[in-house]
Amino acid sequence: MAENFIDYVKIYMRSGKGGGGSAHFHRAKGNPKGGPDGGNGGRGGHIILKGNGHLWTLLHLKYRKHVFAQSGIVGNANQKTGADGKDEILEVPLGTIARDAETGEILCEITQDEQTHILIQGGRGGLGNVNFKSSTNRAPNYAQPGQAGIEKAVILELKVLADVGLVGFPNAGKSTLLSVISAAKPEIADYPFTTITPNLGVVEYYDYQSYVVADIPGIIEGASEGKGLGHRFLRHIERNAVLLILIPATSDNILAEHKVILNELKKFNPEMLLKDRIVAISKCELLDEKTRKKIETKIKKLNPIFISSFTGTNIKELKDVLWNAINQSYDASVTVK
Numbered sequence: 617m618a619e620n621f622i623d624y625v626k627i628y629m630r631s632g633k634g635g636g637g638s639a640h641f642h643r644a645k646g647n648p649k650g651g652p653d654g655g656n657g658g659r660g661g662h663i664i665l666k667g668n669g670h671l672w673t674l675l676h677l678k679y680r681k682h683v684f685a686q687s688g689i690v691g692n693a694n695q696k697t698g699a700d701g702k703d704e705i706l707e708v709p710l711g712t713i714a715r716d717a718e719t720g721e722i723l724c725e726i727t728q729d730e731q732t733h734i735l736i737q738g739g740r741g742g743l744g745n746v747n748f749k750s751s752t753n754r755a756p757n758y759a760q761p762g763q764a765g766i767e768k769a770v771i772l773e774l775k776v777l778a779d780v781g782l783v784g785f786p787n788a789g790k791s792t793l794l795s796v797i798s799a800a801k802p803e804i805a806d807y808p809f810t811t812i813t814p815n816l817g818v819v820e821y822y823d824y825q826s827y828v829v830a831d832i833p834g835i836i837e838g839a840s841e842g843k844g845l846g847h848r849f850l851r852h853i854e855r856n857a858v859l860l861i862l863i864p865a866t867s868d869n870i871l872a873e874h875k876v877i878l879n880e881l882k883k884f885n886p887e888m889l890l891k892d893r894i895v896a897i898s899k900c901e902l903l904d905e906k907t908r909k910k911i912e913t914k915i916k917k918l919n920p921i922f923i924s925s926f927t928g929t930n931i932k933e934l935k936d937v938l939w940n941a942i943n944q945s946y947d948a949s950v951t952v953k
Contacts, residue, residue: 622675623774623852626717628682632660632701634739634762635688637747641755642693652745652755655692657762660738661685661701665772669729671709672816674774685736688762691744701738711777711855717769727777735770739763773851776814778830779942781856783881785873788862789898791815792925794831797935814852819935827942830856850884857945858892858938864899865908865922870915892941895920896934901927 635657642650663685683706689698714723714735724733742760749756782790798817815831832852853859859881867873874895881888897915900908901924908922921937923930 622673622678623776625674625677625680625772626769627677627680627772628767628769629663629704629736630682630684630767631663631736631738631765632685633687633765634658634660634741635690635698635701636761637742637744637759638691638693639745639757639759640691640693641745641757652749652757653693653695654744654746654759655694655696655698656744656747657691657741657760658688658698658700659741660688660762660765662703662734662738663736664703664705665712665714665724665726665733665735666705666707667710667712667726667729667731668707669710671707673709674712674772677706677708677772685738685765687765688738688741690762691741691759695744695746698741700741703738705732706735706772708772709774711775713773713775715771715773717771723770736766736768739765775855776816776830776852777828778816778856779827780829780858780860780938781853782829782831782860782862783853783877784862784864784898785867785877788864789925790831790862793862793896793898793923794829796925796928796931798829819938821935821939825939827939829860829938850880853881853888854885856891858894858941859888860938861893861895862898863895863920865897865903865911866899870897870911871918874915874918892945894934894937894941897922898925900924900929 637657638654640652640654642653644650663683683704685704686701688701691698708726710727710729712726715721716723723735726733740763742762745756745759748758782794784790794815794817798819814833817829817831818826819829820826830852861874861877863870863873878889895918897920900922903911921930921934923934925931
């Protein structure tokens, strides 16, 4: 799965050149010197992005280093317009952002199935000589050339769309939790960075409702500068409505670990800290009652929920908390708009 999850590609693109206009003159038996009748050229092909809800990765574009749209066809006699160049349509998963590779400018975002956006416009077709006929120039022998296509390198970057982003240090138990609350089957093992690509799980709720949780690769100190898996995973939680911060009960210092996570999120994008956050303490089955109460007192300000994916402790309660937080977040965003 890891090698098949591609969330970043860079492609050199060129839209089609517009077809030139025609400088043709009408010639017919009995009318050897007819007037201008040159048609317009067709436009060059666009390069278009199209959302596809069935795609989850940019893998299919990994080896497409160049994308060139077709040029428009030149105009013809009898004022016939040349055919437009064929558009190049690139289907991408929802959550894809296109950037200008040189300037970093965001060109578009694709967030809906079937959504289309003309990423690079094709060149306009040139005007035929019939368009230049006038009372003072009844026989123009020239036509307009087609407009050149546009060339640029474009970066396509996928940001996973999910309601909840599951964040924590490696070995916090994120993959195990995802496998318990959803039907997802992520790789689970007791070593750092088992998860090296985001895993999505659909959590079924009451009355056939559901929400999506993304298990993000483990954070480490310095991730915002690109250490570990760095930017590869941080961008995937920019779109989440709620962040679920998971810290194991076996941590040497839960408060310090929580501080590091918030610091990395803030350095990457300060707006991350505006999201609703829930703190869950995992692996609580490893604590005796006395130790648990001691930890609860020490980290009371985090308002945590203690859970165990192994015994099922507070898993239902966690699902309820997440559901309520998601709905409050979306309600707040609607109110702001």
